[in-house]
Amino acid sequence: MTFYWHDWAGYFGVVLVLLAFFLLQAHKLHGNGLIYQLMNALGALGVMLSLLFGHFNMAAFIMQVAWLMISIFGVARGMRVRREERESGHKASP
Numbered sequence: 001m002t003f004y005w006h007d008w009a010g011y012f013g014v015v016l017v018l019l020a021f022f023l024l025q026a027h028k029l030h031g032n033g034l035i036y037q038l039m040n041a042l043g044a045l046g047v048m049l050s051l052l053f054g055h056f057n058m059a060a061f062i063m064q065v066a067w068l069m070i071s072i073f074g075v076a077r078g079m080r081v082r083r084e085e086r087e088s089g090h091k092a093s094p
Helices: 005-025 034-053 058-088
Strands: none
Touching: 005 034, 034 058
16 A cells, blocks of 8 residues: 555644544643644645545545634634734633
8 A cells, every 4th residue: 555645644634633623622722722723724734635636525625625714714713812802901702
């Protein structure tokens, strides 16, 4: 069995998404935290690369696109909340 770069990207992506979810469940990460969102976004990108350059599966690809978009939304929202906290001088609710 031969592993190509896109196979490794996919495996790395799966590990990142699963690790992020495990760390969330273990209360080591927060669901609205930057690290959690970036792990999910990079994980989705890795799986998408695997699908694009390997064996394409439309359903899995659509799910990864959604996963990536939701992660990007979370990063953007977190940045907005942190900016508002700095500007107001107190902690805003997420």
